[in-house]
Each structure stands twice: as structure tokens, then as C-alpha cells.
Amino acid sequence: MALNDDTPRLGCGRNLDDLWASIDEPPNAHEQGCSDCQHARTALFNLATVTEAMKERDLTDPDLQPAGRIREAIMMVARAEIRRSRRTALRETPHGSIEISEQALNSLIRFAASTVPGVHARRCTISTAEGKPAGTDTVDLSDVRMSLHVALSSTVSIPPTMAVLRERIGTIVHAQTAITMQQIDVVVEDLYDL
Amino acid sequence: MDHANISNPGDHEMSIAARGSTAHQGGDELPPTISLDEVTIIVRAQDGDLDAFDTLITTYQGSIFRLAYRMLNDRTEAEDIVQETFIAAWRSLPKLSTPQLFRPWLYRTATNKCLDTLRQRQRRPTTVLAPTDLAEHQHDRDDARTAAAPAQSVDPAAAVEAEAQMRALADLLETVPPESKACWLLREVHDFSYSEIAQMMQLPPSTVRGRIARAKRLLAEGMESWR
Structure with missing residues (x-):
């Protein structure tokens, strides 16, 4: 993958963001014959899968919540400054x-x-x-x-x-x-x- | 004077106990807990209603913590970000002219504080916490979770592999430049649109797209070995 000033592009010149946007759709005619696109598509699909798994796990992970004392500290300030x-x-x-x-x-x-x-x-x-x-x-x-x-x-x-x-x-x-x-x-x- | 000035309703509903003031005491029966729309909760918090503000903390502290935790890779600092963000929100809520924009406004505050913390780390490298502390803590938790996995009807090998990939992704995030990481997290984990992120980060949408694409490239390439 090549990198330019704004958006990374693949060896075939395609914008990586465009490929990502169509990651859930079947490969188009260009992608079916382009090794750069196929490689990037597989890598991005894998990233999307792992990202979604991590996102779902983090949502339910009790360790990924702030400690109760944080809320207490916030509310203590709010009560002290109540208008x-x-x-x-x-x-x-x-x-x-x-x-x-x-x-x-x-x-x-x-x-x-x-x-x-x-x-x-x-x-x-x-x-x-x-x-x-x-x-x-x-x-x-x-x-x-x-x-x-x-x-x-x-x-x-x-x-x-x-x-x-x-x-x-x-x-x-x-x-x-x-x-x-x-x-x-x-x-x-x-x-x-x- | 009954005006029918209808605007867009809030997307979410939250539960809050409707309570009387200190003047409302003496054994009166309070109405049951009612479910209020988010805009109502936000407007009440703007008016100084502590119950409403507490409800906002309940709703958003977890997601703000997860953003900060993935940005900073440090639990203590992430908790500090949550605390500072909500205190700043309490003080600035009356100035929020559009209650519907509370969520991106809150995230913008938290993101900026995370970026400031990362800049301070760069200026004072001696204060950087050893990443291994957090990594080990995270890995211990992952191991414990993996050990418990066989009790469920999940293929143990697949569960171990999935945990390893998520761990790899979390580690790889550490290698992504802070601004790109913030944009990627806001888009892919917290579901903000490109234009919302552009407004939050006060950047052109094209720059946001570029940063997210760059983060994806780094992460996708880094994950190659895990396929």
C-alpha cells in the first residue's frame, strides 16, 4: 500500500477509504482481477471483524467501566457548585x-x-x-x-x-x-x- | 401561551426518578420512575438538576471511559479523563445551545483531553507509565476470560484465537498516531459519522477521512500476521 499526503492508496491507485466503504459488498469487476485490492480487501475485512468483536466485548466488560469513586467525585463537585x-x-x-x-x-x-x-x-x-x-x-x-x-x-x-x-x-x-x-x-x- | 414549536425529539430514553425538591417532603407519594427522553434529561441538567446530570453520567461514563482507555492505554488516566470531562460538562452545560449535540460535545471534550494527555507524555517522557503494566493487566484479564471460555459452547481454540487477535489490535493501536487513533476510534468503535468527527476535531472532512484511512492501513497491515 502506498501513502500520499491525504489518503492512503493501493498499488493500483485506488483509495483505501473507497475500498473500506464497500467491504460488506461482493468484490466488483476491478477487485476480482486486482491483487492489490484482493489483498487489501482481505486485510480490511479481517480488521473489521476483529474491531467489531473488540467493540462488542468492551461494551459488556465490567472492567471497562470507571470505578464507582469517579461518579462520587463528579457528583461531589456538582453538588458543591449547584446553581x-x-x-x-x-x-x-x-x-x-x-x-x-x-x-x-x-x-x-x-x-x-x-x-x-x-x-x-x-x-x-x-x-x-x-x-x-x-x-x-x-x-x-x-x-x-x-x-x-x-x-x-x-x-x-x-x-x-x-x-x-x-x-x-x-x-x-x-x-x-x-x-x-x-x-x-x-x-x-x-x-x-x- | 401554548406554543406548538415542534423540534426533533431525542433518540434515546433514559430512566430517572422524578423527585420533589427539599420543599416537597412529608411523606407524599412520589410518582414511579419514569422514562424520559434524552433531550429532556440534558435540558434538566442544564437547569442544574442533579438527578438528570447523574443520569447522564450513568449513560455516558462507560463509553467515555472506553474511548479514553483505548486512547491512553492506562486505566488511571482514563478514569481521570472521565472525571475531568464530566466536571467540565457540568460547568459548561448551560452554554450548550443545542441539547441534541450533547453526545458529540461530550466526546469532543474527552478526546481533546486525551490528546492533551498524550502530548504531555511526549513532553515529559519520564512520566510515561510502563506500558507493560497495563498490557500485563489486560493480558491477565484476557487469560482469565479465555480460561473461563470452555464453560461456554464456544470452540476453545477459536476463543483463544479471537482473544489473541483483539489483544493484537489493542497493542497495535499504540502504534497509531494520536490524532489518527482518535478519529478511528470515534468512527469505528463509537459510530460517529465523518462529518460529526470533523466538527468535533475542528478539521476538514477530507483530513478526517485521511486520518482514519491511515489508521486502518496501519492496523490492517499490522493484523496481517494474525490471519
């Missing part, structure tokens, strides 16, 4: 205030959405007033608005599902935090099972 965003004061008590972070509120909203069949909650944004983007200030408890992007199953009817979703989010968030959502925008951005 909790703004906080909302839920109640003042004689012992101090009770707050919920935007991150926790998002989790609660996703939980509420997960109780509606066929809904996968994705991105969730909390804002305090229409047209006022999220900042670093605390959220005004009396004026909490949210926008939730969702993926739906193609089997659900969107209007009634949205009605149930809004009702479910409003109910669960209020029951758990005493927050009354002023506005619940839902954006259907995907059908997840198509």
Missing part, C-alpha cells in the same frame, strides 16, 4: 425567615408536571413580573410567574393536557409553598416519542 439561583421568602417566623430557592421551586414544578401522563418537563424559568427578567434579587412571593417548556407524547391532546398541567402545577406549588402562581406559561417544544 440554586434566587430565593423566595415564604414566611417570616420568630426564629427567622423560611425561603425556597428558585432551583428547588423548579424541581417542585417538574415534579408537578411528572404527575401528568405524557408530559416531560424541560426548562423552567421563574420571573416576578411580566417583562422583568430574572435577576439576583429575591422573588416577590405575591407575583410569581413561570414559563415551562415541555415535550409531550404524540398520543396526548394538547389543549386538555395543558389545562390539567396548569391546574396541577398551581395546586401542588401552592400546597407545598403557599405561592400562588400569577401566570403559568407552557411551551410545547417537542414530541418525545415520534
